[in-house]
Amino acid sequence: MANYQKDGDTIQQKQHSLSNRDSEKHHALLNRASEACDMLKKHIENDNIIRLISHNDADGISAAGVIANAIKEEGGQFHITIVPRLKPDVIRDVAKEKYELYVFSDMGSACIKQLNSLKSDVIVADHHQPSTHKPKDNLVHVNPHLFGVDGSREISGAGSSYLVVRDMGKKHLAYMALIGAFGDMQCQNRFTGVNQLILKDGQEAGNLEIHEDLKIVSKTQEPLFKSIAYTLNPPLPGLTGSLENSQGLLEKMGVSYGINFIELEDEEKDVVKDELVKINPQIFGDVYSVPREHPVLRNLEEYSAILDACGKNKEYGLALSIILGEREEPLDKALKFQKSYRDNLTKGFDWINREGAQQMNYIQYIYSEDKVLKSIIGTIAGVGMSAKILDDNKPILGLSRLHKDIKVSGRATRPMVTCGVNLGKALADASVNFGGQGGGHDIAAGAIIPYEAKNQFLHLVDQIIESQLNS
Numbered sequence: 001m002a003n004y005q006k007d008g009d010t011i012q013q014k015q016h017s018l019s020n021r022d023s024e025k026h027h028a029l030l031n032r033a034s035e036a037c038d039m040l041k042k043h044i045e046n047d048n049i050i051r052l053i054s055h056n057d058a059d060g061i062s063a064a065g066v067i068a069n070a071i072k073e074e075g076g077q078f079h080i081t082i083v084p085r086l087k088p089d090v091i092r093d094v095a096k097e098k099y100e101l102y103v104f105s106d107m108g109s110a111c112i113k114q115l116n117s118l119k120s121d122v123i124v125a126d127h128h129q130p131s132t133h134k135p136k137d138n139l140v141h142v143n144p145h146l147f148g149v150d151g152s153r154e155i156s157g158a159g160s161s162y163l164v165v166r167d168m169g170k171k172h173l174a175y176m177a178l179i180g181a182f183g184d185m186q187c188q189n190r191f192t193g194v195n196q197l198i199l200k201d202g203q204e205a206g207n208l209e210i211h212e213d214l215k216i217v218s219k220t221q222e223p224l225f226k227s228i229a230y231t232l233n234p235p236l237p238g239l240t241g242s243l244e245n246s247q248g249l250l251e252k253m254g255v256s257y258g259i260n261f262i263e264l265e266d267e268e269k270d271v272v273k274d275e276l277v278k279i280n281p282q283i284f285g286d287v288y289s290v291p292r293e294h295p296v297l298r299n300l301e302e303y304s305a306i307l308d309a310c311g312k313n314k315e316y317g318l319a320l321s322i323i324l325g326e327r328e329e330p331l332d333k334a335l336k337f338q339k340s341y342r343d344n345l346t347k348g349f350d351w352i353n354r355e356g357a358q359q360m361n362y363i364q365y366i367y368s369e370d371k372v373l374k375s376i377i378g379t380i381a382g383v384g385m386s387a388k389i390l391d392d393n394k395p396i397l398g399l400s401r402l403h404k405d406i407k408v409s410g411r412a413t414r415p416m417v418t419c420g421v422n423l424g425k426a427l428a429d430a431s432v433n434f435g436g437q438g439g440g441h442d443i444a445a446g447a448i449i450p451y452e453a454k455n456q457f458l459h460l461v462d463q464i465i466e467s468q469l470n471s
């Protein structure tokens, strides 16, 4: 009994010191962000136009958005460019411009060496694996990994960017950081770590709310069977990606499948909820919303999906105008892009349902040269696995051909990462061998490789994953 008590005490103490250590890490990250904030404020006060360069996904667009909104509120000006990757020529072009402050968001941490060549002030607000290069004196590098905080789960690029403006009294912009976190799939049931801190900021500011609800998408816009089939997170195995199955299930239940969820009678809503919870209990849970927003943007996860759809269509200006507060026309346009994006996804899910994935020993892959499938192959691969359309025991690579190159999007699962898989490292190491480049997070990563190297590359990744699992 005494021993048991003692053990209990030790465990409690351990947890206590762990959370203390976490708060020390957070504190160090916040301090670094404050340095960046001072730099940003100085340039806004000097009436300098701030040059923002950000990534083209929902996180990158939210990252640019949170900083741009803060600058706008302070009466400053900015110039934004959204790019798919921070390639050397992007940095070279930017270096020729005459801005006093450059802010790289959701990208830049891997390129500190190159960014050191910029003569102006630089802020990098990122959450990807950082390079080990020491930044020059006028570069402030805000990245959770530098302080032992997990950037793949605990904070997004938009989160790092939010921390940069936080000290300017911008807690009402915290929700934009979470839009980015949703884009990078950092909310698995709930937010953790720094995202939790950001969430508290938003609640404190009063514009961000959490309530429990059924987490199917577009409840006010789409007929119920589509809402269900279009729901990717959490996945509904058997229903996600399949209009036919969703319609079939609702018919069997005797629920009107052709009307919007919100138009159902309360009893019908409960029947649907109970049935979906049986398939995936996570389908009912916390929903994060900004009640004052336009109905289709109110739910942060759906807001993120709309930005993502714009990004996937290379409609970066449109996505930015939405995050900067424009509604009506831009929003209608964005919803049209989302519709066609969802149609494409449905085609993609039909494809993997039919064909499955190519199996290797330690990885699996899907490959397409089809124009439509190419743009969505990463999502198809990832959701295909989580919705159990594909085997979820091996990491998956989605490969698509771009002229002479192949674009690779890799996805793993949390259990795989726990067993040692680090896709970011695997893709970086493998692509370098063929003159390509790659990297990212342990759980999701990407690469570009020459087309001729396709088979050798796949074999090398297969071997690297094998050795990661065995070390």
Ligand SMILES: [Mn+2]
Pocket (backbone or CB within 6 Å): 059, 060, 106, 127, 156, 157, 158, 184
């Ligand atoms: Mn990101």
